[in-house]
Amino acid sequence: xxxxxxxxxxxxxxxxxxxxxxxxxxxxxxxxxxxxxxxxxxxxxxxxxxxxxxxxxxxxxxxxxxxxxxxxxxxxxxxxxxxxxxxxxxxxxxxxxxxxxxxxxxxxxxxxxxxxxxxxxxxxxxxxxxxxxxxxxxxxxxxxxxxxxxxxxxxxxxxxxxxxxxxxxxxxxxxxxxxxxxxxxxxxxxxxxxxxxxxxxxxxxxxxxxxxxxxxxxxxxxxxxxxxxxxxxxxxxxxxxxxxxxxxxxxxxxxxxxxxxxxxxxxxxxxxxxxxxxxxxxxxxxxxxxxxxxxxxxxxxxxxxxxxxxxxxxxxxxxxxxxxxxxxxxxxxxxxxxxxxxxxxxxxxxxxxxxxxxxxxxxxxxxxxxxxxxxxxxxxxxxxxxxxxxxxxxxxxxxxxxxxxxxxxxxxxxxxxxxxxxxxxxxxxxxxxxxxxxxxxxxxxxxxxxxxxxxxxxxxxxxxxxxxxxxxxxxxxxxxxxxxxxxxxxxxxxxxxxxxxxxxxxxxxxxxxxxxxxxxxxxxxxxxxxxxxxxxxxxxxxxxxxxxxxxxxxxxxxxxxxxxxxxxxxxxxxxxxxxxxxxxxxxxxxxxxxxxxxxxxx
Amino acid sequence: xxxxxxxxxxxxxxxxxxxxxxxxxxxxxxxxxxxxxxxxxxxxxxxxxxxxxxxxxxxxxxxxxxxxxxxxxxxxxxxxxxxxxxxxxxxxxxxxxxxxxxxxxxxxxxxxxxx
Numbered sequence: 001x002x003x004x005x006x007x008x009x010x011x012x013x014x015x016x017x018x019x020x021x022x023x024x025x026x027x028x029x030x031x032x033x034x035x036x037x038x039x040x041x042x043x044x045x046x047x048x049x050x051x052x053x054x055x056x057x058x059x060x061x062x063x064x065x066x067x068x069x070x071x072x073x074x075x076x077x078x079x080x081x082x083x084x085x086x087x088x089x090x091x092x093x094x095x096x097x098x099x100x101x102x103x104x105x106x107x108x109x110x111x112x113x114x115x116x117x118x119x120x121x122x123x124x125x126x127x128x129x130x131x132x133x134x135x136x137x138x139x140x141x142x143x144x145x146x147x148x149x150x151x152x153x154x155x156x157x158x159x160x161x162x163x164x165x166x167x168x169x170x171x172x173x174x175x176x177x178x179x180x181x182x183x184x185x186x187x188x189x190x191x192x193x194x195x196x197x198x199x200x201x202x203x204x205x206x207x208x209x210x211x212x213x214x215x216x217x218x219x220x221x222x223x224x225x226x227x228x229x230x231x232x233x234x235x236x237x238x239x240x241x242x243x244x245x246x247x248x249x250x251x252x253x254x255x256x257x258x259x260x261x262x263x264x265x266x267x268x269x270x271x272x273x274x275x276x277x278x279x280x281x282x283x284x285x286x287x288x289x290x291x292x293x294x295x296x297x298x299x300x301x302x303x304x305x306x307x308x309x310x311x312x313x314x315x316x317x318x319x320x321x322x323x324x325x326x327x328x329x330x331x332x333x334x335x336x337x338x339x340x341x342x343x344x345x346x347x348x349x350x351x352x353x354x355x356x357x358x359x360x361x362x363x364x365x366x367x368x369x370x371x372x373x374x375x376x377x378x379x380x381x382x383x384x385x386x387x388x389x390x391x392x393x394x395x396x397x398x399x400x401x402x403x404x405x406x407x408x409x410x411x412x413x414x415x416x417x418x419x420x421x422x423x424x425x426x427x428x429x430x431x432x433x434x435x436x437x438x439x440x441x442x443x444x445x446x447x448x449x450x451x452x453x454x455x456x457x458x459x460x461x462x463x464x465x466x467x468x469x470x471x472x473x474x475x476x477x478x479x480x481x482x483x484x485x486x487x488x489x490x491x492x493x494x495x496x497x498x499x500x501x502x503x504x505x506x507x508x509x510x511x512x513x514x515x516x517x518x519x520x521x522x523x524x525x526x527x528x529x530x531x532x533x534x535x536x537x538x539x540x541x542x543x544x545x546x547x548x549x550x551x552x553x554x555x556x557x558x559x560x561x562x563x564x565x566x567x568x569x570x571x572x573x574x575x576x577x578x579x580x581x582x583x584x585x586x587x588x589x590x591x592x593x594x595x596x597x598x599x600x601x602x
Numbered sequence: 603x604x605x606x607x608x609x610x611x612x613x614x615x616x617x618x619x620x621x622x623x624x625x626x627x628x629x630x631x632x633x634x635x636x637x638x639x640x641x642x643x644x645x646x647x648x649x650x651x652x653x654x655x656x657x658x659x660x661x662x663x664x665x666x667x668x669x670x671x672x673x674x675x676x677x678x679x680x681x682x683x684x685x686x687x688x689x690x691x692x693x694x695x696x697x698x699x700x701x702x703x704x705x706x707x708x709x710x711x712x713x714x715x716x717x
Contacts (some may be wrong), residue, residue, distance in 0.1 A: 110617045126624060130631050135676040138623070155676065189620060315670035 006178060012142030013173040016106070019149035021049045022181070025077050026104075027068065027454055029053045029061040032342060033081025034121060036108030053454060053483060056475040057485040058085050059302060060447035062092025063473070066101045067448030070434045071409055073228075075156050075158035077100040082108050086167070091441060093163045097132040098438025099249065100222060102161035104152050111171040112140040123499030126167050134162035142175050149181040151448050154185060157190035160263035160313040193312050198329035198337050206284070206325045207306045207341035213282035215363045217305075218241045219265065219294075222249035222437075223287015223312060225430045229332035230254065231526055233286070236339045241360045243367055245273050247288050247435050262367065263376060263508040266294040267573045268419040272370035274571075274579040275368035277302050279366070284338075286310045287331040290320040291438065295556035300578035309335040328501040374584075377424060389540050390418065391493050391563045395424035397543040398462065398491065401551060408460040409431060409452055415500040419569040421464045443472030446490065450476050453488045459486050460551060467494040467520050477530045489550045490558045495565045503568045504575075507583065527558035538562040612641065613665040614657065617672060618679040621647050621654040625677035629656065632671055638662045679713060 010018070020028065027052060028262050032040040042472050043052055055061035058080040065076030076096075080089050085226040086107040091228040096103040110119040126136045137148045145168070210216055224233055230253050237244050244254045245262045254261055265273045274296075277283065279541040279592055283305040290293065290309075295301040298320050307326040309317050310331060317326035327334050379391035402408055402425070410425065412418040427433050434452060436444035443446050453461045480488055502516040527534025533555055537546045543561070550557035571582040619625045627644060633640055644661035662668055665683060672681045 127627065130624075130628050130660070136624070187676060190676050241630055313674065315674045319667060319670075 008178045009040060009176040010179055011019070011174060011176050012139075012145055012168065014045065015044050015142055015145045015177075015179045016168065016173065017050060018048040018079065018179070018417060020148055022045060023075070023149065025050060025075070027051045027053060028077045028079050028560070029055050029068070029451065030079030030106075031055055031058055031061060031081070031085060033083075033085045033108065034174075035110055035170045036047050036079060036085070036106075037081075038170060039079070039106075039108065039168075051454075052079075053479065055447070055450075055479050056452065057473065058088030058483075059443065060450070060473055060476040060479065062089045062103075062105065063444050063447035064443075064451035064454075064479075065097070065103050065105075066092055066096050066099075066444075067411060067434060067451030068447070069096075069101045069103055069451075070099075071431055071452035073226075073431065075153055076451060077104050077106065079106045079109070081121065082110055082125070085121075086123055086125035087128065089125075090132070091439075091443075093129055093165065094132040095436055095439040095441045095444065096163040097133045097134070099436065100161050100226065101163070102156040103163040104149075104156050105163060105165045106167065106273050107167045108173070109138065109167045109169045112169045113155070113171070113420035115140075115169070120492040126165065126166040129163075129165050132163070133165050134160075135257065137167065138170050139166060139168045139535075142172050142177050143180070143521045145172070146179055146181050147186065150183050151185050151187060154187070155190065159190075159194060168524040181591040184512050193314065194333070195332045196392070197249065198327055198334045200337070201339050202325050202327045203334070203494050204336045206327060207338055207345060209282050209306055209308060209325065210240060210242070210284060210338070210568035211342060211345050213306075214360070215280045215304075215366075216240070216284065216360075217276055218242050218243060218244045219247070219277075219283060219285045219288055220250045220253050221247040221286070221288025223310070223331045224253040224335075224422065225287075227312070227331040228430070230430050232335035232339070234258075236335050236342075239339055240342065241364065242284070243276065243364065245269075245276070246427070247291070247294055247569075248422055248435065250288060251422060251433040252430045255428045256426045257428065262371070264422060264480050266291075266579065267296065267575075268423065268569050268571065269294075269373075269378040269579070270423075271374035271571055271582055271584060272367065272376070274496045274573070274582060275370050275374075276367050277305075277582045278330045278578075280305050282306050284308045284310070284594065286335060287312075289316045291315075292320075293437075294583075296573045296577055298506045300580065305550070313602065343420035361596075379423065380420075383440065387540055388564045389538060389543070389561060391420050391561075392424055393540050393543050394464075394491055394493055394561050394563065395420050397547050398464070400544070402426075402462075402546045405551065408462055409434060409456065410464060411435065411445050411449040411452055412463075413465040414440045414442045415466045415469060416476050416495075416503060416567070416569050417464050417466045419492070419500075423569075430558070442466075442469040443579070445469060447476040447479075449488050449490070450480055450483075450485070453485050454483070457487065458459070460489060462491040463488065463553055465492055466499060467492055467496065467517055467523070468498045470523070471518075474526070477532060479526065481531045486555045488556045490556070491547075492558065492560050493526055493563055494520070494523065494560055495563050495567065496520075497565060498568070499567075502566070503572075506566065506568070507572070508574065523558055523560035527556075532556035532558060534558045534560065536560045536562065609663045610638070610661045611663075611665075612659055613662055613668075614659050615665075615669065615672070616682045616686050617656040617658065617682055618648075618681075619654060619656060619675075620679070621652050621675040622677060625654075625675075626656070626657050628677060629672055632675070633658075633660055633668060636662070636664075636668070638668070683715075
């Protein structure tokens with residue numbers, strides 16, 4: 001007699017696909033291989049719901065998932081096989097960890113009987129990624145898949161978002177069971193610090209500090225963008241008249257043309273912003289983690305300030321900078337609570353005209369005077385006579401085009417071009433600026449733009465990338481071509497150097513250009529070989545037209561801007577120094593002898 | 603032989619965590635990341651279902667940060683630093699009992715730890 005198969009039986013691979021669909025996933029980025037083959041075998045049954053983007057390298061798949069997440073706010077998903085497939089995901093997992101990007105990475109693993117035997121393509125990816133994941137799972141039983149995937153997405157997207165790894169053995173993908181979708185999350189040790197009310201006592205204390213301060217500043221970062229708190233930030237800033245500074249990952253969370261917007265602090269921040277930090281008496285940090293690229297030498301950071309730190313991750317509070325008031329919670333809830341607490345303060349001045357707290361106008365005047373004196377962007381406005389194409393010409397033209405056409409997303413890589421783009425473009429909208437910050441991963445931009453372009457098919461995604469980073473991951477242009485994408489435009493700021501390292505060698509190591517001169521292929525021809533459009537631009541008067549044409553062209557475009565080779569990013573705080581000590585330069589490409597240093601007054 | 607950095611001190615932590623593969627590895631790896639040395643470690647399942655308790659002595663310059671980051675781990679339920687005078691070796695067994703380590707109770711009845 002033959003038993004009739006139970007029609008409710010599903011393989012672990014099918015359950016994995018269905019679990020993703022149940023989480024609302026519509027796109028996954030990946031590359032197949034032996035240990036993940038059962039998953040790929042099941043995938044066509046779910047092709048209506050799950051679009052698989054075949055990347056050219058697992059690092060590309062991981063960064064694409066990050067770009068997707070950062071552009072859309074949803075969890076990005078990447079898939080790889082065991083061994084080298086999984087280890088190639090390590091760099092993007094680390095990047096997502098450092099920048100708190102919500103990501104679920106799914107890897108195939110050798111069959112459970114072979115675990116720990118050095119089997120073919122076996123790597124302990126759970127062990128390798130322990131320090132760079134929010135959490136991870138090794139799944140050996142298909143019955144666990146519904147709960148594990150539900151937990152993975154919950155963990156990745158709540159609290160302080162981050163990457164979660166799910167490693168599924170091949171036999172767990174192959175075994176058939178009847179899935180039970182009534183799952184209970186087993187996360188007794190997890191607190192996302194979002195559901196609960198922020199501590200009312202701490203909020204009142206913070207409000208009192210802000211109200212009594214005469215030189216307050218608001219510093220905002222990624223947390224404001226992640227929690228969607230831009231409206232609450234604007235409301236608090238306007239209500240109190242406190243100026244706002246935005247970190248690299250905070251760009252776009254506060255409109256840059258607002259009178260209270262000061263700009264970016266830190267190593268390549270503006271002089272007036274760093275001066276304001278060193279002068280302020282109360283610093284309200286919302287959703288930024290006092291990264292060393294923001295603080296410079298932390299012991300000298302904001303020496304006169306009582307610091308209020310709002311962070312969803314309690315382990316960030318007091319980690320690097322002493323804090324007077326710590327508020328654990330979501331940025332949006334905290335900003336709302338702060339404004340309510342300020343409104344309830346009895347000492348409030350009835351005159352609600354913006355700068356309504358005492359002495360606030362004097363502080364604003366001081367800050368604006370600093371801005372006028374140090375005139376941001378001035379170093380980039382002066383030109384040499386020979387008409388050499390400068391990197392800032394590219395940024396200026398892109399900014400002008402963007403202003404004329406409305407918004408677009410800009411994805412940058414890591415290095416000089418990243419800082420020029422952050423400094424020289426106007427940022428008005430959350431999630432319009434996507435870059436690799438904490439990890440500083442060269443090679444991030446092209447694949448991250450792939451992910452952003454798939455998340456936002458109706459928007460134009462501009463990539464600004466150096467010739468060094470472009471050569472690390474440009475293979476994902478082949479993925480864009482296969483996907484038929486038309487909304488990615490790539491501007492290579494090509495100076496034939498690993499430019500940021502070269503700049504440090506020029507300024508601090510006597511021009512000893514060790515390992516930094518860099519050749520490359522003809523990028524326009526390379527683009528054509530990929531089946532997309534490529535254009536070389538080497539004079540100033542072609543820049544605007546090239547950007548305009550690229551924007552109009554119905555396909556991916558690679559613009560190879562051959563720029564001044566030794567242009568530098570200014571201002572710059574030397575590594576390990578106080579942000580009160582910045583190097584500034586009158587011209588962008590001069591020798592270090594004319595670099596002027598000045599120290600913060602005591 | 604390596605020597606500990608000058609400013610490190612011994613701290614005793616009791617960590618309540620899930621009794622699952624990888625939980626211990628995550629917790630200890632976090633301490634390794636800072637290049638802190640674990641000088642003593644005792645860990646065992648508790649009477650509660652599915653959890654274990656770990657008593658560890660770590661030579662650390664910044665134990666507050668370790669406590670904060672341990673607390674952040676999904677598999678960690680609580681972290682407590684116990685005063686140094688309680689942490690002498692001869693008192694470890696007592697601490698184990700106080701922190702509900704039935705395996706370490708000398709009494710024949712693990713539910714009734716001796717005082």
